[in-house]
Amino acid sequence: MTQHLDRENVLFREHHAAGQSLKNSWTRLASTYGCPRVTLSRNLLVIKPHWFAKWPIALLCMDLSHEIPIETISDVTEIGEWFNYTKVQVRFRSEGGEDKTILLYLKNGRDFVDKLQGLIQ
Numbered sequence: 456m457t458q459h460l461d462r463e464n465v466l467f468r469e470h471h472a473a474g475q476s477l478k479n480s481w482t483r484l485a486s487t488y489g490c491p492r493v494t495l496s497r498n499l500l501v502i503k504p505h506w507f508a509k510w511p512i513a514l515l516c517m518d519l520s521h522e523i524p525i526e527t528i529s530d531v532t533e534i535g536e537w538f539n540y541t542k543v544q545v546r547f548r549s550e551g552g553e554d555k556t557i558l559l560y561l562k563n564g565r566d567f568v569d570k571l572q573g574l575i576q
Contacts (some may be wrong), residue, residue, distance in 0.1 A: 466570045467495040473540060473560035474502060474519045491519055493559060495570060498525055500545070502557065521557070523547050529554075531571045533564060543568055 474491040494501045500523040523545075530546040541564020545557045561567050 464497045465494060466497065466574075467493070467563070467567050469493045469561050469563060469567070472562075475558040475560075491559070493561065493567070495567065495574075497574065499523065500525065500528065500547075500571070502559070519557070521547075521555075525571075525574050528571070528575050531568055531575065533568045534558075541565055541568075545571075 470492050472491045472493045474493075492501075492503050494503075500521070502519060502521045502523070504520060527549075528545060528547045530544070532544045533541055534544050535542045537560055540560035540562060543559045543561055543564045545559060547555055547557075549555050559567075
C-alpha cells in the first residue's frame with residue numbers, strides 16, 4: 456500500500472540523515488551516513504535513500520526504504536546523541552504486519568521527535 460506524501464503539509468524534512476534498521480544482525484551492523492532522506496507529513500513518514508545510494512542499499516538488504524503511515528507508528532523516542540546527530544528510535548508495524556524498529560540519526564532530531572509525537576498521541 457503506497458500512500459501519497461502530502462507535500463503541502465510537510466512538517467519535517469532532512470536530506471542528509473543517517474539510518475540503521477534493527478531488523479536483523481546484518482542490518483544492525485550496517486549504517487548509512489548521509490544517505491537517507493527523511494520526510495514527515497501529517498499522514499506519512501517517508502525514509503528513502505538518495506538516488507546514488509538506492510541500489511547499494513537495496514542490494515545489501517539494509518531495510519532503509521519505507522513509506523510509513525502515521526497510524527502504524529507506535530513509538531518515537533530520542534535515545535541519545537552521536538557526533539552532533541540526535542539518535543531517534545521509531546517503532547512501527549509494516550504493511551505485512553511485522554513490528555519494525557529503525558534508528559534515525561538526525562541533525563534536527565528534537566524537532567522531529569516533537570512533531571511525530573504530536574501526531575501519534
